[in-house]
Amino acid sequence: MKRLRKHSRIYRILPAILACLLSVGCWDKVEIENRGFIISLGIDKYDNKKKSTQSMEGAEEQNRYTVTASMPNVTDMKESAVSDKSKDVKRADCSTVSGCVQLMDAASSQKLYLGQTKLLVMGKELLSDADLFRQAMDAMERNRDISRKLYLLSTKERAEDILGLEIPGEPMLGIFVENYYKSGGAGSYGFYKVLEKSVSDLRSTGCTLIPEIEKRSGEDDKSEEITFGGYAVIKDYKLAGWLDDLETRGYAWVMGDCRDSGVTVVYNDMYLPLKVLRSKPRVTFSQRNGKLECLIRVNISGAVNEYDFNAADLNKPENLKAYEAEFERAVSEEIKRTASRVQSEMSADIYNFKDSLRKKDYKLFLAYGEDWERHYHQMEIIPDVKVDIISIGTIK
Amino acid sequence: MFSLNNKISIRQMQALLILDIFGAGIIMLPRKAAEYAGQDAWMAIAAAAVFAVLAVYLMTSAARLYPHDSFVSLVSRLLSKPAGKCIAVLFTAKLLFNCAIELRLFGEILRQTMLPDTPFAVVCAAMIAVSAYAASKGYEARARIAQILLPLIFVPLIFLFVWGLFDVDLSNLLPVFAVKPDKLLMGAARAGTAFSGLELILIAAPFAVRPLAVRKGMIQTVIVIGAFMIFITCVTIAKFGPAEVTRQLWPVLEMMDLIDLPRAFIERQEALIMSFWIISNFAIVNSGLFFSSILLKDTVGKGSHSLYIIICMPVVFAVSRFVLSVEQADRIIDLVFYTLGIGFMIILPAVLLAAAAIRKAGEASAKT
Structure with a gap:
């Protein structure tokens, strides 16, 4: 009985020792x-x-x-x-x-x-x-x-x-x-x-x-x-x-959040910068006169961090509206510039609008997806930018 | 402390079933389902899960005819003794063959991803030895192992995938319901291979403490597994898009690579899925050896199941040594599923139920 117990102990320990010795990691040890x-x-x-x-x-x-x-x-x-x-x-x-x-x-x-x-x-x-x-x-x-x-x-x-x-x-x-x-x-x-x-x-x-x-x-x-x-x-x-950098931003407006980006416009001979706090694009497609249209809505909220030291009150709503309109125009221009370049010069769908069309409007995709390069080249891209200045810093 | 009557609770049986089903299948599942169903792959998996629930219903209905009888005894009583023995031998062959091919697939992937210089025979022998030892200790030991391993595998996996949700593009799941019905059915058929292992319910049912409660427990488990598969597939397709998913051999593995854990010191999270794969493979080989030995023991009628494990080990080792590429091994596993797998999951239980109806057999009939 004692001999049996001693042998059974060996039978338990031996496999454990063998397992360690034959560890599969040894060959690939580096x-x-x-x-x-x-x-x-x-x-x-x-x-x-x-x-x-x-x-x-x-x-x-x-x-x-x-x-x-x-x-x-x-x-x-x-x-x-x-x-x-x-x-x-x-x-x-x-x-x-x-x-x-x-x-x-x-x-x-x-x-x-x-x-x-x-x-x-x-x-x-x-x-x-x-x-x-x-x-x-x-x-x-x-x-x-x-x-x-x-x-x-x-x-x-x-x-x-x-x-x-x-x-x-x-x-x-x-x-x-x-x-x-x-x-x-x-x-x-x-x-x-x-x-x-x-x-x-x-x-x-x-x-x-x-x-x-x-x-x-x-x-x-x-x-x-x-x-x-x-x-x-x-x-x-x-x-x-x-x-270039500006065209890159024109692309970035369409693709996602351009937080921390800075847009500068010239208004009344003054350089006015906007720091983007948040931007959200939304792309939709429609058909008009047999042609594909792409509407790019971008909602931007930002802060004006810099102005003229002695200038008029930034807090006045009419001033803010005017500045917002300028920023909207500037961003729209950037989007159009990039879109025009990649559409007309390069004919490259860098935005992957083809996939967006497939996801958002499958019926239109079935109609236009087949000969996508031609339809993309002819597609009208319409930016629709909305800027909200939500902060003017700590002074008026 | 624990009773050694070779009976397990329904909870333990559920844990074992999850481990038996989850394996290499889940890593390739998004690709297989998306090949036909595209972004609606989750619907294909849901359809496959419905078929799996029906299969469980059929199998547990057949097992309920004589709930305390082993599989061989059940088939022998309903059909005939020679038929019972033949079916048992075929089932054993199927289990051992599946076990060997899964081991081959596992070894190939391990060689490509982690251990390129380690001989395949060493990996194979080590896995067989560990699985055989666990199998030799009986069903209760297997059940306890499953209860320990399950949270170890799934808790980190679920955490990682939930975290991965923050960095996916859910629009990749659009457009919904765009897939044609025939493609959906094909996708469901391909996704169904992920439920391979369900047929073990036929053999495992008599091991439950309450055999009549097996049906409810197993259906619950299949639903949970199906939901988890849908979740993994949706996250993977949302990450890559349906076209890219179909191009990758192991999309879930690639998915793990892309998840960024903040402040994490682990650069490559795919090590986690590899550990999951190793444990899953252990569960598959372990169940293959265990149930084969049980079937052989019931067929021959002599000796303990450990003796038959020793006989099965070299068979599995020898078959796994056949040189196969990953794609070939995967195709063979699918072929075995579509033939013998479906046969044991659906056709055999249907035949047994029909035989019972014709003969008015079964314990319920006997009581009336």
Whole structure:
């Protein structure tokens, strides 16, 4: 009996020990210092004048992409405070995006990991090539490691130049961009774009907008800074043009809440700014004379934060009404300007009105959805803006 | 402290049923339903839930004929002994095959998402070993495990999806009622595969402390499961839109990736759904091994069910070693559901009820 009890104890303990020894995590164990966390990724069209150190020997003629990856330099961070040198930038040329990543991985002592990648920057030449752009987007979408919350940015230069920039105070561009968007930095002039949204737009209409990032020389011409503003307009998977800051806001009025945006009008030779506290768009469609019409109602409430020190009383209703009318006119102009440009020049449905029509008026969608590009081009877009000044600060 | 009579309460049975049904199915459900029904996928799932309730009604009606008899005994009494044994063997084969293919699917996904270098055999063997050990301890042990695991899985999941509601575009569910009836039925048929596992009610019913209360309990459970599936599907479609949902292999997994928890230190919430998947897979393999052993024990009439678990383990392991891609495994699971699954859920109970009516059999008839 004692022997039986002793044996049954062994039969209980042994499986537990075996389970620990055969833990399924052992094969895939990777120490954190052996992981190379790629925070920012850049994709450019291959330029044989700017060859990378990593390339597949014997297959250089097939190179189509240059992929740049920016990773934190953990050693530098451990030894000193975070400096502008606290990042490693790797570059590779290959015929495919995943091929470039594999080349970088093969050349690195660390196991590269894309699961924490925050940012993807795409260069102008890549955006201008439909095939390369499509394949690059597919590579991002298909990769299980890459988060669908990946921020997308476009640049008029090469993405590798942007990733190589040294940003004061924050070495990792991807972290900088993430913090920028999370603190509402984009609120004034548009919205951020993540991979999931861009892919969805491209699948739906073949069009999307990608926010632009630029580098500008600093005051002393020695340092360079980054700045955000504008969008790249992609139509049929190819760059169709760029929207400037004002045109971007004309788009933003239609798409959502432009809180913290500032609109300035000139009235009686005075510059009058309005800080937007809240804006709410509403898009409806109708049919008139066989043509599609799109009515864009935007309700804006805002505050006047600045006026003329010795000027008349802002509290007077007739003055406020006049200013509101000016702001309404200004916002309407911005909306019309952007709509006209994307409709006539680019013929790009960046607003995804096709999907809005499908959701809001299915009957009209069945009538006009088939040959959408033509109907979109001919559609009349009518802005109807209502501004309420609800605050004039602390003085009259 | 606990009675060891192999009987469980209705609440425990409900917990077990939820665990048995939820698995890889829920992760792919929005895609399957939206493939035909588009943004009205939630209606397709509601229709599938109605069919599931009817199936539960049929099965529990059949089980009620002889509520204290095992499945093999029930079928033998109503049809014949050879028929009972043949059906039991077919049911066992179906359960083991399903178990193996689910394990294959699980292993493939695990390899692609989390453990690319770990041999599949190790993952498979570990899961089979743990499931078999739990199954060998009897139905009460399984029920207690389910009661512990259920809140662990579903509370964080519900919290995440409710939080995800703040960042979705509900207009993606428009236009409502636009889908044609034939597409809706196709969507319901595809969504029905998420209810695979319901046929285990036929075998599990006699294990209830109050067998006659099983019907009400199981119908309640199916309604709750259906409501939860509709909620998950609506949130997923609201997030991605119907077109994008149909393109993704595992839309619920992608959904988890997109949810932003404020101040959260976890960057990728999909780890949560993976843990849910692991536990669900454990429940499926565990139930497959347990019920197969029960059926074999009742068919052969000798030995304990643990002996038959030991026999079933290498069979499941061997079948799971067949090399299949994720898509192939998914298609096979659907095929088994549409043939044997529907057969055991609807056709067999209908045949048993018809046989009982013809023979005037059943305990109720015996009392009159």
